[in-house]
Amino acid sequence: MLLHELAHCRAGDKGDMSTLSLFPHDDADFELLRREVTTDRVRTHLADRVRGEVLRYELPNLCALQFVCHQALDGGVTTSLALDTHGKTLSHRLLALRLTEL
Amino acid sequence: MTRIGSGAGFAGDRIEPAVALAEHAGLDDLVLECLAERTIALGQQRRLADPGLGYDPRLRARFERLLPVAARRGVRVLTNMGAANPLAAGEVTRELLREHRLPGRVAVVTGDDVLAELDLAAPAWEDGIALGEHGEVVSANAYLGADALLPALTTGASVVLTGRVADPSLFLAPLADRLGWDLADPDQTAAGTLVGHLLECAGQVTGGYFADPGVKDVPGLADLGFPFADVSPDGAAELGKLDGTGGVVSRATVREQLLYEVTDPTGYRTPDVVLDFREVTATEAGRDRVRIAGARGRSRPDELKVSVGYRAGHRAEAEISYAGPNAARRARLAAEVVTERLGGTGLRVRAEVLGQLGDSPSATAECRLRVAALAPDGERADLVCHEVESLYTNGPAGGGGVRTSVRDVIGIVSTSISRDLVRPRVTVLEADDAAA
Numbered sequence: 303m304l305l306h307e308l309a310h311c312r313a314g315d316k317g318d319m320s321t322l323s324l325f326p327h328d329d330a331d332f333e334l335l336r337r338e339v340t341t342d343r344v345r346t347h348l349a350d351r352v353r354g355e356v357l358r359y360e361l362p363n364l365c366a367l368q369f370v371c372h373q374a375l376d377g378g379v380t381t382s383l384a385l386d387t388h389g390k391t392l393s394h395r396l397l398a399l400r401l402t403e404l
Numbered sequence: 405m406t407r408i409g410s411g412a413g414f415a416g417d418r419i420e421p422a423v424a425l426a427e428h429a430g431l432d433d434l435v436l437e438c439l440a441e442r443t444i445a446l447g448q449q450r451r452l453a454d455p456g457l458g459y460d461p462r463l464r465a466r467f468e469r470l471l472p473v474a475a476r477r478g479v480r481v482l483t484n485m486g487a488a489n490p491l492a493a494g495e496v497t498r499e500l501l502r503e504h505r506l507p508g509r510v511a512v513v514t515g516d517d518v519l520a521e522l523d524l525a526a527p528a529w530e531d532g533i534a535l536g537e538h539g540e541v542v543s544a545n546a547y548l549g550a551d552a553l554l555p556a557l558t559t560g561a562s563v564v565l566t567g568r569v570a571d572p573s574l575f576l577a578p579l580a581d582r583l584g585w586d587l588a589d590p591d592q593t594a595a596g597t598l599v600g601h602l603l604e605c606a607g608q609v610t611g612g613y614f615a616d617p618g619v620k621d622v623p624g625l626a627d628l629g630f631p632f633a634d635v636s637p638d639g640a641a642e643l644g645k646l647d648g649t650g651g652v653v654s655r656a657t658v659r660e661q662l663l664y665e666v667t668d669p670t671g672y673r674t675p676d677v678v679l680d681f682r683e684v685t686a687t688e689a690g691r692d693r694v695r696i697a698g699a700r701g702r703s704r705p706d707e708l709k710v711s712v713g714y715r716a717g718h719r720a721e722a723e724i725s726y727a728g729p730n731a732a733r734r735a736r737l738a739a740e741v742v743t744e745r746l747g748g749t750g751l752r753v754r755a756e757v758l759g760q761l762g763d764s765p766s767a768t769a770e771c772r773l774r775v776a777a778l779a780p781d782g783e784r785a786d787l788v789c790h791e792v793e794s795l796y797t798n799g800p801a802g803g804g805g806v807r808t809s810v811r812d813v814i815g816i817v818s819t820s821i822s823r824d825l826v827r828p829r830v831t832v833l834e835a836d837d838a839a840a
Binding site: 306310312314315316317318319321323325327359361363364365366368370378379380381383384385 | 530661664756776813
């Protein structure tokens with residue numbers, strides 16, 4: 303199963319960083335996301351885009367995971383050579399992650 | 405209780421939903437946030453070319469539509485459309501008020517331009533390299549806070565124009581003004597900052613940038629309405645949108661916007677407060693109504709963030725299409741050829757084939773080679789475009805549709821500056837004076 307079936311995501315940009323906020327469609331799946339979508343898996347999955355470290359924050363009140371990906375924007379919005387200089391499409395690249403438990 | 409609306413979330417935003425909000429939502433304040441990280445540096449470029457420019461190019465178009473409605477409905481308008489030249493934006497606004505025979509007072513907040521105070525030897529946050537070594541610095545703008553806006557509000561202005569101000573501060577200031585909040589109270593300031601953060605991207609909290617057909621459907625996306633917040637003196641807030649407009653306000657849309665561009669949810673720094681999201685809750689309180697509570701704050705930082713713009717060279721971009729059987733392999737061969745021909749230029753070249761279609765011999769297969777490079781001079785930028793263009797008769801078979809462009813690039817890096825070095829000012833322009 304792809305992460306896309308269980309969760310939604312929005313990407314934001316700041317400098318050369320991309321933030322990926324991940325939320326289950328159903329709150330009951332938050333624990334599953336917490337287990338499955340680890341920092342390591344995100345880093346591996348997005349390895350061709352994200353060159354720096356990935357930090358994960360957990361916000362149980364909101365049933366949210368926040369991934370802060372460093373060196374993700376080819377230097378930053380204005381000097382990036384990528385077609386999507388803001389890295390906005392990274393949100394749905396993350397949702398293509400295949401879950402192992404399901 | 406006060407009601408504040410969001411009429412623009414970026415410089416390219418639509419105008420109609422803002423007019424509808426001003427007309428029908430019973431707003432006290434309408435905020436238009438139009439400055440992205442790099443926008444002000446582009447404004448500085450325009451101002452260097454013409455000292456009368458540098459403010460938002462759509463200022464007149466937005467205000468032509470909005471100011472008559474806002475004046476009729478008694479809605480105060482705040483915006484950072486002053487960009488790199490708030491005083492010129494103020495004069496344009498005063499002229500517009502006069503043309504439409506509207507009463508009003510325009511307050512202009514300046515002082516964010518700190519180029520003269522900038523230490524070019526200081527390292528940039530992003531890469532640790534001295535600011536001055538990135539290239540010729542063309543702009544340095546400090547993110548002003550709500551404290552810089554409050555004096556403009558106490559003048560009784562109906563329109564407030566700023567340059568660089570932290571986005572949530574544009575909302576926090578009128579909330580503090582209406583609700584009698586003390587900016588030194590971290591929890592009140594955090595509550596107002598949270599509301600500002602949720603509203604600052606306008607339609608992004610009412611279902612814009614959210615729809616994923618079959619997974620997350622948004623009704624009436626073509627007629628997307630913009631959001632407002634009803635904020636209580638205790639800091640609790642309800643987000644909503646105008647009845648009859650398209651879009652949706654739900655826990656899901658609110659959560660996506662809540663963490664948007666937040667690089668540390670335990671300490672989101674603005675000039676006004678350090679906001680902690682960990683206790684924040686978002687609960688649906690009715691149709692298109694979401695209640696927000698639980699923002700916690702710590703004292704504001706001693707230093708202000710500064711966004712520095714520098715000349716970063718010229719970006720060349722060139723593309724060519726290949727179609728039909730074996731299209732992807734021909735496109736990849738073209739990429740290799742161009743990369744090899746540009747090998748001696750010393751440029752970082754990115755060549756990619758768009759449209760990942762494998763090698764199936766389909767008649768409808770189509771892909772496009774894109775070549776991009778950042779060149780320190782125009783000559784080498786032109787060379788990148790020339791090499792793609794020359795694929796017509798010097799590359800693989802069947803390429804077509806070459807498009808090339810070269811554009812100046814303003815790079816952006818960040819640093820910080822002591823508050824003592826930043827001196828916000830308010831200039832009041834009377835529409836009536838202009839008429840006299």
